[in-house]
Amino acid sequence: MLSEIRDYARSALRDDLVAAAIVSVLLIPQSLAYALLAGLPPQVGLYASLLPLVAYAALGSSPLLCVGPVAVLALMISQALAHVPADVGPQAGALVLAAEVGLLLAAAAWLRLDALASLLSVPVLHGFETGATLSIALSQLPLLLGAPVRGSNLPQLVGAWWRAPSAWQPLTALYGGGALLALWLARRHAGRALARWMSVSRATLLVRLAPLAVLMLAVGAATLTDAGTHGVALVGALPELAPRIGLPPLAAALWWQLLPSALLVALVTFVSSLVVAESLGRRQGTRVEPRRELAGLAAANLAAALSSGMPVAGSFSRSVVSLDAGTRTRMAGVFTALFMALAIVLLARPLAALPAAVLAATIIIAVLSVLDWRPFRQAWLYSRSEGVLMSVVAALTLLQGVAWALGVGVAASIALLLQRTARPHVALIGRVAGTEHFRNVGRHEVQLTPGVMALRIDESLLFTNARQLVDVVQQQLAQASGTQRLVLLMSPVNRIDFSGLAALRALHDTLAARGIRLDLSEVKGPVLDALHAGGWSQWFAGRVFLSHHQAMVDAAGP
Structure with missing residues (x-):
């Protein structure tokens, strides 16, 4: 074991630490926002980003998948908790929902239901990846420009933007545009420029640290100019970190009431997380084991239920940032949880002054780096039906959301399979x-x-x-x-x-x-x-x- 630890320290520790530092800074505001979107206190999102990451790292298989609160689950959780009795409260309902999701995923792993993952064909995977990339980038555009609009898909964003009293806030757009330009220049040119003065490995490390440098510069500039008083949206003060470790409420009526919602949340959690893990795994050349993904997601949700959190799943945007930052192993998730806890305790005041537009720029640059249109042309030339399926899944992800896209994609894959096998050759x-x-x-x-x-x-x-x-x-x-x-x-x-x-x-x-x-x-x-x-x-x-x-x-x- 000591030999393995030494090998890890030499080969992957530095990359995992750098990636964890970058992801942890992005995870804090996202966790707060998704908890509020789910109708829960903001600190619940932070709790769901600590122990669940460690639990997934222990049992999961993907070194790139970043688990935590995600937008799709936040919307589903909000709908599920809308009918929870007032005397119970949404926070208690979220704990029961997380526990049920964890137990359902654990049962699926025990029954070897991971075979259902074979229904996710490559056209569905790449179509989802492309649609999610565009959807996340578009969802961050209002934050980048300071526009008072929100939406979970393209029609909602366009409609909200059309009805908005002002399309953008100039100073916010200046912060966002400046960060976007700095990150793009660092990605395209900084590596070659630094390699003239130092080793390639050190230059690569500095390029990966560029997002953190941009964030720190933005905090300094916003503090010096008192940007918050000039209309620039800031991350704001972080809530106090005081999670309660214990069992969720054991009221049988509440568990039975939330069970149908838990079934749907568990299905979307597994399918969407596996899509993200396999899509990014192909880029890094790492193998994902569906049954271990079931076990890892089950452990993460049970950890959330025991630590005052909410249901969690794999996040595409944070996973892409993790890939872009150079993650090597699942230990990056453990370091991310540790850095998040330290950041909440030690960096609460500096992070409060961070412009939200700079975070949006970081996410946009990261997700657009994985955008690849070549498979669409290749699929169209090889099999028109699969090319159409890939395009439909991408369009549905962008226009309707993950649940619709994956549902139609799996159904269409089954239909194509039946069509091809209905007449023996x-x-x-x-x-x-x-x-x-x-x-x-x-x-x-x-x-x-x-x-x-x-x-x-x-x-x-x-x-x-x-x-x-x-x-x-x-x-x-x-x-x-x-x-x-x-x-x-x-x-x-x-x-x-x-x-x-x-x-x-x-x-x-x-x-x-x-x-x-x-x-x-x-x-x-x-x-x-x-x-x-x-x-x-x-x-x-x-x-x-x-x-x-x-x-x-x-x-x-x-």
Whole structure:
């Protein structure tokens, strides 16, 4: 263990500390805002950004995912707590909701329901990433310019901006624009300029510290100019940090009342967090384990329930900032929690003078750095339907929100899968001259065997496509008169369910009525075991061959 600690200290400690310092400063105002959005006291957002980060780091799998309060959950929490009795209060309801979400996610991890993550195809992942990037950048634009508008999606922002009495505040826009320009110059040119005077590693470190430097300069400028009295929105005074550790209320009626909302919050928490973790993991080359993500998110929400917090999930904007700041391991989350606690205690007064526009500039620069339009063109050229799906998910994320985008994306992915598998692909194959290899007659010069038709089944035979098997084979037989024997090459078939077994028997009986013998070749062992278990030997009158070549040269009877 000491050796591992030394290796970590040499290879990743510095990067994790730098990233944690940057993320912790951004996390404080966001936590306050999301707690207020959920209808809770502002300090609840801070509590949800301390122990939950440590709990996720212990059990999660992504080094980049930053858990904590997020906008989507804040809106859902607000709706769920709207009907909590007044004598209970929203804060107690939030604790019960966090506990239920944690227990539901833990049960899903125990039952191995992480397989549901396979429904998130790459088009859905990238569409969500692009839409979330644009949505977050647009949501920060009013803060950047000092406009008194808010909204969780593009139509709400446009409508609020249209109705706003003033479109922007000049001095606020000066702070935001100046910070945006400084961060952009640091990202594009500072690394090369500093590398002329120092080592590349040290120059890279200084570039990563640029957001912190911009924040400190902004605090100094705002303090010297007394910017708050001139209409510049500031972060403001932080509430006192005094979380209470203990169990949430155990009133059965309250738990039962919030259970339906908890189910929906748990689903959105897992799906949206996994999308963020996998999207950013592909960029860094790190592998995300869905079951461990379930466990990590469960631990984070249970920690929130025990420490006066609120339900938490993975945040796209903070995770992107973490990636951009150079996070290497999950220890960055632990350091973020420690730095947040220290910042609340030691930096409450300086942070109160920080212009909100500067924070908005930091988030905009970070999220736009991951914007990539190339996959849209690649998907369109490779598969039009998947290109359209990617665009629809991105548009829905921007126009409606995460829940709509992910719901439609998963449903559309399932529909595309069913469409592709509803009709099994069956290829007429022949022998390549001078070999024992058999290939599709439409793609290769091959030799056919008179009286014997060879077909390759390119799908597993499942309930989604089994009904079409007889029709597909009969269409092939209609083009070749005089067929006495049909040989199905089964090597691509990984599974035959009960519907597939029924379809295989129907094909066998249909061919037998026409005097055609059905043989199989290269059947996989597990598939053959399942056929035998299903009583296949009682009605199958053909033969099973180890290789397709043996099946084609065999002239013996059944």
